[in-house]
Amino acid sequence: xxxxxxxADVIPNQQLEPLxxxxxxxxxxxxxxxxxxxxxxxKAFDDEIDSLLRLHIK
Amino acid sequence: MKFHEIAxxxxxxxxxxxxxxxxxxxxxxxxxxxxxxxxxxTLLSAIHFALYGDLLTSLRSERxxxxxxxxxxxxxxxGVVTVSLKFSHLGSNYLLRRSTxxxxxxxxxxxxxxxxxxxxxxxxxxxxxxxxxVNNRFPSNLAKFLLFPGELLQGFFEEDKxxxxxxxIKSLAxxxxxxxxxxxxxxxxxxxxxxxxxxxxxxxxxxLLEQKNGTNLELEKIRERHKDxxxxxxxxxxxxxxxxxxxxxxxxxxxxxxxxxxxxxxxxRLEAALNEQRQAKVAFMQNAxxxxxxxxxxxxxxxxxKNMDARGLLGSAWPRAAISELxxxxxxxxxxxxxxxxxxxxxxxxxxxxxxxxEATLPYQALVDSLSDGLLNFDAATATWQKFISxxxxxxxxxxxxxxxLGKQQNELADSxxxxxxxxxxxxxxxxxxxxxxxxxxxxxxLGNKVAEKEDAVRILDEKWAExxxxxxxxxxxxxxxxxxxxxxxxxxxxxxSLNDRLRSELKTELEAALPPVYDNRPVEVEVSxxxxxxxxxxxxxxxxxxxxxxxxxxxxxxxxNMLAKNYTLPGQSDDEKSDFPLVIDAGFSxxxxxxxxxxxxxxxxxxxxxxxxxxxxxxxxxxxxxxxQGFASKHLLHKFSTGxxxxxxxxxxxxGDLGVRVQTFxxxxxxxxxxxxTLDS
Numbered sequence: 001x002x003x004x005x006x007x008a009d010v011i012p013n014q015q016l017e018p019l020x021x022x023x024x025x026x027x028x029x030x031x032x033x034x035x036x037x038x039x040x041x042x043k044a045f046d047d048e049i050d051s052l053l054r055l056h057i058k
Numbered sequence: 059m060k061f062h063e064i065a066x067x068x069x070x071x072x073x074x075x076x077x078x079x080x081x082x083x084x085x086x087x088x089x090x091x092x093x094x095x096x097x098x099x100t101l102l103s104a105i106h107f108a109l110y111g112d113l114l115t116s117l118r119s120e121r122x123x124x125x126x127x128x129x130x131x132x133x134x135x136x137g138v139v140t141v142s143l144k145f146s147h148l149g150s151n152y153l154l155r156r157s158t159x160x161x162x163x164x165x166x167x168x169x170x171x172x173x174x175x176x177x178x179x180x181x182x183x184x185x186x187x188x189x190x191x192v193n194n195r196f197p198s199n200l201a202k203f204l205l206f207p208g209e210l211l212q213g214f215f216e217e218d219k220x221x222x223x224x225x226x227i228k229s230l231a232x233x234x235x236x237x238x239x240x241x242x243x244x245x246x247x248x249x250x251x252x253x254x255x256x257x258x259x260x261x262x263x264x265x266l267l268e269q270k271n272g273t274n275l276e277l278e279k280i281r282e283r284h285k286d287x288x289x290x291x292x293x294x295x296x297x298x299x300x301x302x303x304x305x306x307x308x309x310x311x312x313x314x315x316x317x318x319x320x321x322x323x324x325x326x327r328l329e330a331a332l333n334e335q336r337q338a339k340v341a342f343m344q345n346a347x348x349x350x351x352x353x354x355x356x357x358x359x360x361x362x363x364k365n366m367d368a369r370g371l372l373g374s375a376w377p378r379a380a381i382s383e384l385x386x387x388x389x390x391x392x393x394x395x396x397x398x399x400x401x402x403x404x405x406x407x408x409x410x411x412x413x414x415x416x417e418a419t420l421p422y423q424a425l426v427d428s429l430s431d432g433l434l435n436f437d438a439a440t441a442t443w444q445k446f447i448s449x450x451x452x453x454x455x456x457x458x459x460x461x462x463x464l465g466k467q468q469n470e471l472a473d474s475x476x477x478x479x480x481x482x483x484x485x486x487x488x489x490x491x492x493x494x495x496x497x498x499x500x501x502x503x504x505l506g507n508k509v510a511e512k513e514d515a516v517r518i519l520d521e522k523w524a525e526x527x528x529x530x531x532x533x534x535x536x537x538x539x540x541x542x543x544x545x546x547x548x549x550x551x552x553x554x555x556s557l558n559d560r561l562r563s564e565l566k567t568e569l570e571a572a573l574p575p576v577y578d579n580r581p582v583e584v585e586v587s588x589x590x591x592x593x594x595x596x597x598x599x600x601x602x603x604x605x606x607x608x609x610x611x612x613x614x615x616x617x618x619x620n621m622l623a624k625n626y627t628l629p630g631q632s633d634d635e636k637s638d639f640p641l642v643i644d645a646g647f648s649x650x651x652x653x654x655x656x657x658x659x660x661x662x663x664x665x666x667x668x669x670x671x672x673x674x675x676x677x678x679x680x681x682x683x684x685x686x687x688q689g690f691a692s693k694h695l696l697h698k699f700s701t702g703x704x705x706x707x708x709x710x711x712x713x714x715g716d717l718g719v720r721v722q723t724f725x726x727x728x729x730x731x732x733x734x735x736x737t738l739d740s
Contacts, residue, residue: 019545019549020542023542023546026542027549030239030243030550031235031236033239034235035235045238049239049243050246050249053246053542054535056542057542057543058535
């Protein structure tokens with residue numbers, strides 16, 4: 001286990017922070033992708049979400 | 059959305075049928091009236107087929123192709139099923155046309171190619187891709203409620219159907235999409251967590267840096283030493299070159315110096331040789347000492363010696379024959395381990411005889427070495443001993459000669475005016491050539507190997523360091539992505555929670571408003587759980603399941619869901635893609651009392667722009683009685699649907715007086731029964 005803080009316990013503090021422009025763009029892209037999601041395509045969908053993440057957040 | 063017209067070709071019971079529901083000007087209320095098997099549910103299924111390409115779930119195992127057409131086909135022949143649907147949505151008119159080729163295969167059919175087209179009827183523009191356009195506006199999971207087979211009304215709120223209901227309610231607001239998006243983001247986050255875990259921590263990088271710096275320091279020290287030694291070697295070589303040059307200039311003197319050095323070495327060597335010679339002589343005499351040959355011994359002693367065991371006297375090494383032979387010549391030997399000149403020897407000699415005379419004194423070992431065939435060889439023993447003496451003498455002479463040569467050379471050097479510097483120079487050159495430079499060269503070689511070893515270690519550490527720092531540099535984006543994903547995930551969850559709250563609250567409010575207070579006029583209480591479990595109670599008691607009340611609740615719920623669906627834009631949907639279904643309710647009224655039916659109709663109308671109710675003829679009178687601006691139920695219609703006699707049988711499509719009702723009658727070919735579609739004008 002890394003000594004880095006990667007767990008979900010950081011979420012509550014960050015919930016209040018507004019999303020940056022990039023994060024908002026990421027969220028909207030993710031939502032748009034989700035609209036066309038079909039059941040049984042989890043892996044491909046995860047890959048797309050990962051790509052979107054790397055596209056928007058550098 | 060309103061269905062205006064639907065045209066069926068070869069679709070199940072219908073060879074050809076063209077059914078008009080109305081248009082934008084009509085009320086959007088239709089009754090489809092027909093006996094069992096007349097094709098009411100088929101009509102509902104045709105709408106479903108036009109929109110999604112398949113039949114309602116309850117009919118999926120049924121044949122698509124019209125029975126008569128099917129029977130007319132030979133096996134392998136192909137028939138075509140077509141459904142065209144005209145509808146309006148958000149002020150525009152559209153024509154959706156789906157056509158499927160069906161091949162007869164003995165008793166079954168195989169669907170072949172399918173074509174789908176969607177046209178904006180106002181602009182003539184073709185919309186592509188049509189299915190996506192339809193799905194985005196009229197999600198298929200919503201269709202199961204809105205194109206509503208009556209059997210779903212039964213047990214609508216039951217536990218085993220509830221998961222489905224809850225999931226579909228969630229889909230109204232796109233909550234399901236937010237859910238699986240959050241799930242996916244969680245998985246991606248876990249993958250990033252994993253990647254972050256594999257990045258070396260600061261501690262690892264710090265340790266590597268420490269090692270790298272430490273090894274570099276060691277390398278530098280070794281390089282320094284290497285450099286020092288290399289410089290020393292270089293200096294030594296320069297010095298040697300320089301000193302050799304000086305020596306060359308003073309060649310004669312330096313040659314003499316070198317000769318002197320050689321002479322010194324010779325003297326030293328000869329001294330060592332002489333020393334060695336003397337040590338050999340001492341070793342020759344070791345333990346045995348000296349033996350003297352004595353002549354002129356007394357007769358008494360001679361006889362005495364003859365009778366005794368000479369070996370006992372002289373030692374076991376002496377053969378008896380040798381002793382006898384010696385005694386017969388009037389001589390004897392006298393062994394003594396003492397020095398020749400020592401007083402005890404003189405004392406022994408005195409015992410022998412006054413005339414006794416020592417002829418020779420030899421080392422005991424020389425006599426032992428000279429024994430030959432058991433007899434003493436006095437001459438040989440003497441020669442052996444003399445050789446020691448002469449060798450020693452010769453060594454002394456050689457040494458003296460070398461010393462003399464050295465002295466002579468030193469005198470010559472002194473006479474040549476050579477200074478002590480020259481002497482030092484020669485010595486230094488010798489030292490450089492024989493000691494310093496070879497040692498420095500050896501040291502340099504060893505240090506060079508150590509430098510190479512350390513350089514290798516440093517190179518390996520450098521590579522590890524570069525890899526670790528490269529990974530660390532990757533930290534930035536990865537940690538940013540992680541943090542952003544967490545925030546976006548939190549935002550999606552917050553949206554989901556807020557949407558969940560909103561949808562539950564609206565569902566509760568709308569349901570409480572919609573569900574009628576029955577019997578005792580007390581309002582119903584609706585509880586909607588976070589997972590969209592719906593509990594309806596009155597006075598804290600569950601509502602009755604009797605008298606069609608459950609169907610009423612189900613219809614109300616469906617209507618409310620449809621109404622709510624219009625309020626939500628799904629994730630990724632634009633406003634013009636909001637869902638807006640007509641409600642088509644199949645056989646929902648069969649077990650309802652009149653009051654419930656009236657209420658149900660009102661709620662249905664409230665929830666949708668269009669409500670199509672499929673009814674058996676004997677049920678039609680009830681809704682007719684309650685709907686319509688002037689009492690939709692005219693005595694004509696009531697008469698028609700209560701007696702089965704059409705007051706205007708001659709006309710296929712008829713507007714009945716001023717009642718605002720149009721009646722369209724058509725027949726399906728199986729089982730040859732009539733369907734009537736009633737449209738309320740406004």
